[in-house]
Amino acid sequence: MIFLAKASEIPEGERKLVKVNGVDVAVFRQGGRFYALNNACPHRQGPLSRGTVEAAAEGAGCFVRCPMHGWRFDLATGDSNGRPANATVYAVDQRGEELYIEI
Ligand code: FES
Known part of the structure; x- marks a missing residue:
């Protein structure tokens, strides 16, 4: 596991771009949960860290x-909802105030 960021660096509803082992990782905090995706969109490497976050109705x-x-990706799974490629996601392990990922 590799250190990613401190939880306090990413307030609720915000995101942060972090370089981990040479890879740009977009970290989002939504609903009290942290999500980490490869920042490069699988379509043409658009910066997902600058994307718009949307919540599905009824907590879905x-x-x-x-x-x-405008491709849309599930923050938890990277699923692109039928597009040709999904985003790469990394599991975030929160240990107290510190966030780690395996990459
Ligand atoms: S670069 Fe085209 S949708 Fe992301």
């Missing part, structure tokens, strides 16, 4: 919409 997940061409 959170999504980020790529700022380049």
Whole structure:
């Protein structure tokens, strides 16, 4: 596991771009939970850390919409809702105030 960030660096509803082992990782905090995705959109490498976060109705997940061409990805799974490629997600392990990921 590799240190990612301190939880307090990412307030609720915010995101942060972190470089881990040379990989740009977009970290989001939504609903008290942390999500980490490869920042490069699988379509044409748009920066997901600058995307718009959307919550589904009735608590059915959170999504980020790529700022380049609008593909939408599930923050938890990277699922692209039928597009040709999914986003790469990394499991976040929260240990107290510190966040770690395996990459
Ligand atoms: S680069 Fe993300 S939708 Fe095209």
